[in-house]
Amino acid sequence: MRTLVTGGCGFIGSHIAEALLMRGDEVIIIDNLSTGRLLNIEHLRSNPNLTFVECDISDHEQIEPWFKNIDWVFHIAALADIVPSIQMPLLYHNSNVNGTISVLEAARKHDVKRFIYAASSSCYGIPDAYPTLESAEIRPQYPYATTKYLGEQYVMNWHYIYELPVTSMRFFNVYGTRSRTSGTYGAVFGVFLAQKLNKKPFTVVGNGTQTRDFTYVSDIANACITAAEHPDAAGEIMNVGSGNTYSINRLVELLGGEVTYIPKRPGEPDCTFADISKIRKLLNWEPKVSFEKGVQKMIDQIDYWREAPLWDQLSIAEATKDWFKYLGK
Secondary structure: OEEEEEOOOOHHHHHHHHHHHHHOOEEEEEEOOOOOOHHHHHHHOOOOOEEEEEOOOOOHHHHHHHHOOOOEEEEOOOOOOHHHHHHOHHHHHHHHHHHHHHHHHHHHHOOOOEEEEEEEHHHHOOOOOOOEOOOOOOOOOOHHHHHHHHHHHHHHHHHHHHOOOEEEEEEOOEEOOOOOOOOOOOOHHHHHHHHHHOOOOEEEEOOOOOEEOOEEHHHHHHHHHHHHHOHHHOOEEEEEOOOOOEEHHHHHHHHOOOEEEEOOOOOOOOEOOEOOHHHHHHHOOOOOOOHHHHHHHHHHOHHHHOOOOOOOHHHHHHHOHHHHHHHOO
């Protein structure tokens, strides 16, 4: 297949690109390198089936020609994290909403055969039930969640109006090798691995009993490719999770080290847990990487996070003050 991955130098995108190349597919990566890293695809650059294009997805005139004769599009590019989305909502809207429309229009013009959208479980906010079904009420708590959900709405509109064969995949707490190392305070694994490298205590939010549906990145990549292959996935919205939920205390137990507890944050659920019965039934897909095995994979490659920012109780408090200011009501 001829495939295109937006955000292919990022965490999830680079794993999807790698999996596609391993199948023998041609892959075009479009990435502006604002958060992605060339290091993430360095081991792939010698593959003659890979083409890298440095470009912003919101620049429609620049990206549109690259969609010619493309079979599958994996739209992974986005700005992530809660804090910067509160601080820079216009930037997030431009990337996650305007950028998505730009990619959709390019895909529509060139009649791509399948369009896979990386949606976010953050659209559920704090749900009423666990495991959480795709039909749960949508309650985005902050601009990142809102923009990702708006992107999903546009994706589904392009299916209903223009008959573009789309699938929206709502990812739950993706972790794994090559996860982001830089930027404003964000994902728990990047924070913890830098702290482990520097022999500092893990900064655990609240009492650590909150649980997350940690889903290993290779399972995410496999789910996306399976959806692209499957004719029944067109027009569907599906959760992608691990089939379980794990406490932060269990995570730091697996990582090994001392713990410092910091204040619980507003707008964060006590649990995330995907109901994945739909993707299991429709695509016959199953997650394969256990939480314990996934955490060990990250420990084995911990040097990747050597340049990640080292957070402590005081710097986290400073970085998240806008979080408490705007969401703590």
